[in-house]
Amino acid sequence: MPRRTRVAIVGGGPAGLLLALLLYRAGIDCVVLERRSRDHVLSRIRAGVLEQGTVDLLRLAGVGARMDREGLVHEGFDIAWRGEMLHVDLRGLAGGKTVTVYGQTEVTRDLYDALDAAGVPIVHGAEDVQPQDLTTETPFVTFRTEDGERRLECDFVAGCDGFHGVCRQAIPADQIRIFERVYPFGWLGLLTRMPPVQDELIYAHHSRGFALCSLRSPLLSRYYVQCPVGDRVEDWSDERFYDELQARLPERAAAQLQRGPSIEKSIAPLRSFVAEPMRHGRLFLAGDAAHIVPPTGAKGLNLAVSDIHFLSQALIAHFKEHEDGLLDAYSATALARVWKAERFSWWFTSMMHRFEDDGGFGQRIQEAEFDYLAGSRAAQTALAENYVGLPHL
Incomplete structure (x- = not known):
């Protein structure tokens, strides 16, 4: 050296x-x-x-x-809400990106x-x-x-x-x-050598908490569920994790979930x-x-x-x-x-997670935010442009 x-x-x-x-x-x-x-x-x-x-x-x-x-x-991803799916067309909304x-x-x-x-x-x-x-x-x-x-x-x-x-x-x-802003929850992630629920990501909002179905390859899936920030990995067996994930997904997606042993499990604070x-x-x-x-x-x-x-x-x-x-x-x-x-x-x-302390007002704001997103191409375009990445100017 x-x-x-x-x-x-x-x-x-x-x-x-x-x-x-x-x-x-x-x-x-x-x-x-x-x-x-x-x-x-x-x-x-x-x-x-x-x-x-x-x-x-x-x-x-x-x-x-x-x-x-x-x-x-x-080219896109899905947002699950009230049991339904909103597809965000990244390529179509973000100029081909x-x-x-x-x-x-x-x-x-x-x-x-x-x-x-x-x-x-x-x-x-x-x-x-x-x-x-x-x-x-x-x-x-x-x-x-x-x-x-x-x-x-x-x-x-x-x-x-x-x-x-x-x-x-x-x-x-x-x-x-x-x-700094510290969020009152974490993400519990599980990696498994099983085919993903679908080819594109699913971000799910649910009364039990947020969930995400992601992947690393066609045979390697990465799943997340929102959990209390004080939880330990040892508190979550694979079976408990999959039960919770399945409960937070729309019925069609939940039916495609294939369970397999975890390769890695960890909790990340937000x-x-x-x-x-x-x-x-x-x-x-x-x-x-x-x-x-x-x-x-x-x-x-x-x-x-x-x-x-x-x-x-x-x-x-x-x-x-x-x-x-x-x-x-x-x-x-x-x-x-x-x-x-x-x-x-x-x-x-803020839109996708459950905030225990926000009460009914916070939940109504989240619902209004999603309803606006679902009905506005302009709002979806803003989401898509940010998701694919703003230019390096």
Whole structure:
């Protein structure tokens, strides 16, 4: 590993790896520091719905071949309400744009393969990572591996280390502002090697709570049910999960549910979170290090990719054209898109979930929201445009 690099990337998830690959393609050296092992990173079960812009950027980075072969292009999805289905025609409503179902794990694997082939240094097991001297022209990162204490000098630090990472914490408290909403429920997810209920996703609103039928492939299904935030995975047997899922689906969809043993089960709390600004000196935040969205709108991974689009362009302009306008504008540019995605994810979450404390008024508002959506092509167009992803402007 070199002692100096142009960009030190903290975090070896898809955001950090994609940034490293885009910089490599532009001839800019970098080093990726990841606390966990590669096997652990590849074991994470995460998002699977890719926006059109995410698909396009992965292709541009040269890692779209397997995604194009194995990914499932979805032209729409269904919203289940009062036992009926509303079909949202993404292609027809969003100017021909679609989404692609391709798991985050597979995106990460493709990025690893490309970076290995390129010889880009990825340091796993990097403990006690500390970005330092961030407001000077000579920042550096210290960390520890099994070989001892290390120091990596750099021009910039990219904080792609997630919500619980160290990079956001390296910004003084009086120089960062946090916006947050924590939701009073979580998502219990189950992955199983069984055919999905149908070829497209089903988002279901029910008096018992929200449910989602998703998939990773024609033989790999991912299901979710809304659950109390204090529940434990151990409280939910596979049988209980499937019973609850089936109760929340319309009769036609419930009849197609095929039960199988779970490969993985986990509970994720839901929150909306934004940290502003996304820059401190020579540190730039990207992805979950700067923002979290509820998974309802499938925006988490896509927002991270959006950040990397803006940040990679800015760094390339700095090193190749000696132009810092994009770097100076990075935080404002990224946050403009982040807040639109936060709004959409909050809205979709608010409409589709059961809120125990909202009472009858809240339920009537949800019903009016859905009725308006079902009867308005303009409302469906707004939903479709946000779902496929707003442009990377």
